[in-house]
Structures are given as structure tokens and as C-alpha cells.
Amino acid sequence: VxxxxxxxxxxxxxxxxxxxxxxxxxxxxxxxxxxxxxQSYPKALFWYHKxxxxxxxxxxxxxxxxxxxxx
Numbered sequence: 001v002x003x004x005x006x007x008x009x010x011x012x013x014x015x016x017x018x019x020x021x022x023x024x025x026x027x028x029x030x031x032x033x034x035x036x037x038x039q040s041y042p043k044a045l046f047w048y049h050k051x052x053x054x055x056x057x058x059x060x061x062x063x064x065x066x067x068x069x070x071x
Contacts, residue, residue: 005036016047024051025059032066041071 009030015023028047031040045066051059 009036016050019054021051021054021056021059024048024054025056025062028059028062032062041066045071 009027012023012027012030016027024047028044028051029035030037031047032044033039037043045063048059048063048066052063
């Protein structure tokens with residue numbers, strides 16, 4: 001089944017703006033890798049940071065990795 005990335009991004013953004021840490025981490029991943037959006041390390045860091053602040057363990061690791069890589 002092919003994913004409709006514009007819809008995926010729309011719903012992830014909606015959930016993230018409502019405070020869902022998993023959606024925030026997922027958006028960070030999408031921005032980091034350019035999946036359904038233009039690649040943007042600043043936006044990836046923004047979403048990882050917000051998710052990490054809410055205790056999302058994956059985002060904490062992603063944030064640490066990107067910072068260690070110098071992004």
C-alpha cells in the first residue's frame with residue numbers, strides 16, 4: 001500500500017501541534033531524511049527538541065545524535 005505522504009505530514013503536524021510527542025519525533029525524522037518534506041536539519045532539531053522535552057526516548061537519542069554530528 002502506497003502512503004499518501006502529504007496526508008501523513010498533515011496529520012503528523014496536526015498531532016504534533018496538539019502536543020503528541022510521537023508525532024513530533026516522527027516529524028523530526030521526516031525533516032531529517034526529507035521524507036514527504038524538504039530536508040531541513042533546523043526543523044528536524046526543532047521537532048526532536050520538543051518531543052525530547054516531553055520525554056520521548058527516541059527523540060532524545062535523535063537529538064543527541066544530530067548534535068554530535070554537528071547539525
